Amino acid sequence: MATRTGVTIRDVATAAEVSRSTVSRAFTRPQLLSPETVEHVRAVAARLGYVGNQAARALSTGRFGNIAVVVPDIANPFFPPLVRSLQLAAETADLAVFLGDSDESAEREAKLIARLAPQVEGFVLASPRLSEELIRGLAATRPVVLVNRDLDGIPRVLIDSSGGMTEAVLLLKKLGHERLAYLAGPRDSWSDQQRRETLLQTSAKAGLTVEIIEVGRPTYTAGRDSVSALVRSGATAAIAFDDVVSQGVLAGLEVRGISVPADFSLVGCDDTLAPLTTPALTSVSAGAATAGTAAAKLLVDLLEATEPGAGCVTIATHLVTRATTAPAPQPTPQPTPKPTP
Structure with missing residues (x-):
């Protein structure tokens, strides 16, 4: 994998006295290495004029560094905090996030997934409307994490x-x-x-x-x-x-x-x-934000693991009492009929 200067990942690995996978991780998955190793590899790469090339890496490895999150309605205020926190967590793993809105339609959700699949390494499906059969079919081909859908054997975050x-x-x-x-x-x-x-x-x-x-x-x-x-x-x-x-x-x-x-x-x-x-x-x-962070972590773990996992993260809820609840209204007393003279 050469850059414009002709310096390859092999050249950097040799000069830094590390493996080629370590050089790759220093640019794509730095959280898997010690800070000292990342700093050393990148310093050697800079000295040699090597710059990681995402497009070239995708062509040679089939990994684009992208994941997708599909939601049923992005206008619903529950989902933006989830997507935002998921994106922040994904960025720490050097992953970009594609967003799809299914508009509460299982058919549209399936089309979105089919179009996104060639460009992403995994999916987070938030409150999916797809049938269990289709979800399991997708999970058999690439990493999938569910939010608010409880299917055994598939990693999921349940509120x-x-x-x-x-x-x-x-x-x-x-x-x-x-x-x-x-x-x-x-x-x-x-x-x-x-x-x-x-x-x-x-x-x-x-x-x-x-x-x-x-x-x-x-x-x-x-x-x-x-x-x-x-x-x-x-x-x-x-x-x-x-x-x-x-x-x-x-x-x-x-x-x-x-x-x-x-x-x-x-x-x-x-x-x-x-x-x-x-x-x-x-x-x-x-x-919602907690769910997004948890979903991103589960998906990153899936992408990095040699064996697929099926973890389940459960987020508890509680009631926040404000001003729209009060004692039940009392029935209006009926007037006592006057006695007939």
């Missing part, structure tokens, strides 16, 4: 919403709410399945009634449009799939003259917009 959801239900119970609503997310979302199951189980144990309102794609508009069904349900409190849906619900309730939290209590999930809403939203924390 465990059960703790925070349980706290949310118990808080509403303590505040005197007896009938709750859950504004559900996409049915093929692992996060929604976990949140839905935890909510139903915890509510049943607490003696609470729950109505599921299918929202579908979690958007502001979907949350706002769900308010009619929410009012018909008779619930005095709701837990929404995420903060984006919650923000729409707050707007829809305000239009109807329903005060939060005096008339109605609301809990979001992910804790991404919660401090920015009016009133400030009670929400289940999510740890």
